[in-house]
Amino acid sequence: METFFLTLYVLIWPVLVAGVLFGIARSFLREWATARREGRRLI
Template sequence: MTGFWMTIYVLVWPLVTLTTLSVIVRAFFKEWRQARKEGRPIV
């Protein structure tokens, strides 16, 4: 039974990482599009 939970634990981390990365990337592109529309640099 311990092996099952260890497998679940190991497989969940890529999902957590992917979710976090996708939120960051979506926010970046939203800000980038808005900055381009307003004609200002993003940095």
């Protein structure tokens, strides 16, 4: 049973990182689309 929890602990990190990366990318794309629609630069 200890191996199961250790494996779960190790495998959860890529899932968490992927979720955070997805959230950042989604927010960036939303901001980029809004800026483009309004005709202004993103930076």
